[in-house]
Amino acid sequence: SQKxxxxxxxxxxxxxxxxxxxxxYTNYSPAYLQWYRQDPGRGPVFLLLIRExxxxxxxxxxxxxxxxxxxxxxxxxxxxxxxxxxTYLCALDSPRGGGYNKLIFGAGTRLAVHP
Amino acid sequence: xxxxxxxxxxxxxxxxxxxxxxCSPRSGDLSVYWYxxxxxxxxxFLIQYYNGEERAKGNILERFSAQQFPDLHSELxxxxxxxxxxxxxxxxxxxxxGRTDTQYFGPGTRLTVL
Numbered sequence: 001s002q003k004x005x006x007x008x009x010x011x012x013x014x015x016x017x018x019x020x021x022x023x024x025y026t027n028y029s030p031a032y033l034q035w036y037r038q039d040p041g042r043g044p045v046f047l048l049l050i051r052e053x054x055x056x057x058x059x060x061x062x063x064x065x066x067x068x069x070x071x072x073x074x075x076x077x078x079x080x081x082x083x084x085x086x087t088y089l090c091a092l093d094s095p096r097g098g099g100y101n102k103l104i105f106g107a108g109t110r111l112a113v114h115p
Numbered sequence: 116x117x118x119x120x121x122x123x124x125x126x127x128x129x130x131x132x133x134x135x136x137x138c139s140p141r142s143g144d145l146s147v148y149w150y151x152x153x154x155x156x157x158x159x160f161l162i163q164y165y166n167g168e169e170r171a172k173g174n175i176l177e178r179f180s181a182q183q184f185p186d187l188h189s190e191l192x193x194x195x196x197x198x199x200x201x202x203x204x205x206x207x208x209x210x211x212x213g214r215t216d217t218q219y220f221g222p223g224t225r226l227t228v229l
Contacts, residue, residue: 032215043117043205043220044158089158093214102171103218105158
């Protein structure tokens with residue numbers, strides 16, 4: 001079955017540095033990959049979507065890459081701020097023909113940005 | 116604020132009981148999704164409704180059921196509750212049911228089964 005792996009250990013970085021989070025997947029080829037932010041006790045918030053034919057996508061200080069050969073996505077936050085501290089979830093669309101907009105989420109990586 | 120509302124915010128009940136969680140989607144959204152998030156399982160897709168009809172099903176237990184009403188609000192019914200059902204339950208909505216539609220999540224209902 002499909003498997004998504006995100007670093008289970010928290011990522012601690014200094015304010016102003018670039019944070020890089022990893023999402024690896026196995027056993028299928030998603031057409032889309034999404035990144036969400038989740039604060040404690042709150043619902044996930046959509047950040048970016050990248051398609052399988054796109055290598056990179058940017059939005060303000062965020063950048064996502066999608067390498068279908070390596071089966072990996074990298075999520076970068078440049079010039080990080082303490083307000084960026086949260087858990088970041090990677091989500092893949094369901095296998096082709098497997099249903100409509102059925103997202104499969106990774107366990108998430110907690111990011112802590114220190115002043 | 117995503118525009119998705121969920122009630123109640125917290126729910127504490129006993130094993131064997133039945134509860135109903137309610138979700139109102141964003142204005143204009145036709146799709147509603149239900150997710151379960153527990154510490155050991157992460158965020159798991161349960162079920163999706165589009166304009167009143169079931170569209171996709173995930174790992175939803177037979178003890179759980181859902182429906183979407185004509186006014187597009189949705190309810191998730193959990194019965195014969197077990198300790199392991201304790202989790203955060205999120206509802207999300209999207210404009211249609213396309214695979215790239217952005218899903219907007221509600222604040223969640225925290226269910227505690229004692």
